[in-house]
Structures are given as C-alpha cells and as structure tokens.
Amino acid sequence: MDFPKPNIILSRCINIEAVRYDGGITNNEFAKILGNYVNYIPVCPEVSIGLGVPRDPIVIIKENNSYRLYQPKTELDLTSRMEEFSDEFLDSLREIDGFLLRSKSPSCGVSGTKIFDNPYASKPIEEGKGIFAKKVLEKFGYLAVEDELRLKNIEIMNHFLIKVFAFTELRETLNSLSSIKELINFHQRYKYLLMAYSQKILRTLGRVIAGIDGSKLQEIVFIYREEFYKAFSNIPSRGSHINVSQHIFGYFSKYLSNSEKERFFKLLDNYRKGLIHTTDLIRALRDYNLRYNNNYLTTQRYLNPYPEEFLLYKN
Ligand code: SF4
Incomplete structure (x- = not known):
C-alpha cells in the first residue's frame, strides 16, 4: 500500500x-x-x-x-x-x-x-x-x-505515526474528493483502525457517509473530518486492539490447526500482559495475511498504518 x-x-x-x-x-x-x-x-x-x-x-x-x-x-x-x-x-x-x-x-x-x-x-x-x-x-x-x-516509547510512537499518516491520507482524500464514493472507499480502508480507536465514532462515521440525515457532500465532509480527528484523540486500550485482532484473526482461523490457534491466543495473552507491543501484534496479523492473502484485509490500514520500517523499529 x-x-x-x-x-x-x-x-x-x-x-x-x-x-x-x-x-x-x-x-x-x-x-x-x-x-x-x-x-x-x-x-x-x-x-x-x-x-x-x-x-x-x-x-x-x-x-x-x-x-x-x-x-x-x-x-x-x-x-x-x-x-x-x-x-x-x-x-x-x-x-x-x-x-x-x-x-x-x-x-x-x-x-x-x-x-x-x-x-x-x-x-x-x-x-x-x-x-x-x-x-x-x-x-x-x-x-x-x-x-x-x-x-x-513504542506505543506513543505507534500512535503518533498512525495519526500522522491517517490524517495526511484524509487531507489528501478530501482535497481531491469528487464523489461520496471516494470517501466511502477511504472509510472502508479505515474500518478496523477506527474500530480499535473508537467503535462509537466508527458507527457515527458509517451513518455520516451513508447520508442518513440527508446531508449534502460538503456537510458530510465537514462532519466526517471532525469526527475522524476526534476518533484518534487517545491511544486505544490493549483490550481494543485485542478485539480488532480477534476480528481479523477470524478470517484465517479456519485454515489453522489447533496448535497454530493456540499460538495466536498465547500471543494475545502476552499482549494483554504488556509483554509485547502493538506493533508486534500488527506484524503477526500481517504475517497471517501474507500467508492467506485476503484481498479485503490487504486494503485495511490497520495492517498497513504507516511504512513497514517502523513496525520493526526498536528504540
Ligand atoms: S534550539 Fe531546538 S529546541 Fe531550542 S528553540 Fe530552537 S528548535 Fe526549539
């Protein structure tokens, strides 16, 4: 990406x-x-x-x-x-x-x-x-x-980079926006990242782009931008990342043996205990997706939030 x-x-x-x-x-x-x-x-x-x-x-x-x-x-x-x-x-x-x-x-x-x-x-x-x-x-x-x-601090770095690259992509998307379809595509790419940051705002944004309240494109853009910024105000909890990881893991679990599944749940457990970073979790999910090549997940910013070099970065 x-x-x-x-x-x-x-x-x-x-x-x-x-x-x-x-x-x-x-x-x-x-x-x-x-x-x-x-x-x-x-x-x-x-x-x-x-x-x-x-x-x-x-x-x-x-x-x-x-x-x-x-x-x-x-x-x-x-x-x-x-x-x-x-x-x-x-x-x-x-x-x-x-x-x-x-x-x-x-x-x-x-x-x-x-x-x-x-x-x-x-x-x-x-x-x-x-x-x-x-x-x-x-x-x-x-x-x-x-x-x-x-x-x-790797978690602060992760949050900083996610915001920087997400807000830049939002800015560029809105600058050249010619139809609501482009905003819908953007929103789809950010589904799991938004889910990690705020399920409530993910739902609000879904309603905004569906134009349920009859708003015009300009109004939709205005509200979308404000809510999107708001979603990224705070670093999400580990529980939030675990929830998203389980959703994503659901795409692969049917291909995996019991011992492979156990390995993943052990990874989540280590993450929950703070033994590994969010970047380690994202890298593990990226590896599954490389193996099973799910087209929909490949478009998800959750798995590609910023240049790969930083997913490997250790201070
Ligand atoms: S020297 Fe560095 S820290 Fe000090 S004012 Fe200039 S840019 Fe800022």
Missing part, C-alpha cells in the same frame, strides 16, 4: 542545524528515518525571535499561575516575543499533518521542560511544556504533536 507524504513541523535543532543555545544539534535516529517518508518544515522559535547561536540560556518561570520565558543573564522577559512569533507562525501554516519537537526545551518542549519559581533557582518546581509547544497544542492539539523523547 502506498503512503501519502505528510507535512511535519520539526524543531530545527533535531538533525537539521546546530541552533541549540549551546551551539549543539540533537541527533535523533527516529526523526532521521521518518525524514525518508515526510516533508519536514524546520523551525527554531528562539532563533526566529532574534536570539543568536550560541546564546545565554533561557528558562520558564511560573509567576502567579502564568508562565514567563526569561533570560536570566540579560534579564530579558521574552514571553510576548515568543507568543507573538508562535501565533504568527502557526496561523501561517497550511496543510500540516503533525509536529515533532525537541523535548525539555523552554520553547519547544512537549514534555520534561523544567519550570522554576524564579530565574536564578537551581531546582525546578515542576515539569511542563515550552511556550511554543503550548501554542502548538492550543491550535493543533488534534494533530500528532510529540517530542523525540516521548517517541522512544
């Missing part, structure tokens, strides 16, 4: 350019491989607001429940410059499918950013997000927004 090419905003210091405050670069293998499948749009918010490389460190200060971006050495409060840049930059974006940002940064951090109660404190009072990342989440929180550190 082919994959559309997502447009991803990337922190410029990840693999692209040595723009970190200390003049360094963050080498990241996952982002490097992903670069073979996506268009990166690099941005360094700190350089964009006029700070040089290298530069004096900046920190986040929590003051009366509001977060300030501050450079202790120069005593500059950079909060409004960063907020204005973020608003302008994010408002200018079109056709974006996800964000891969640098962890712990007072600007880009989606997680692990140290927050202090004064500019000169040595110990943080909490961990949170960078100012730019916060704006990203406010405006694009429905998209896949992650940092390179969180993506070391």
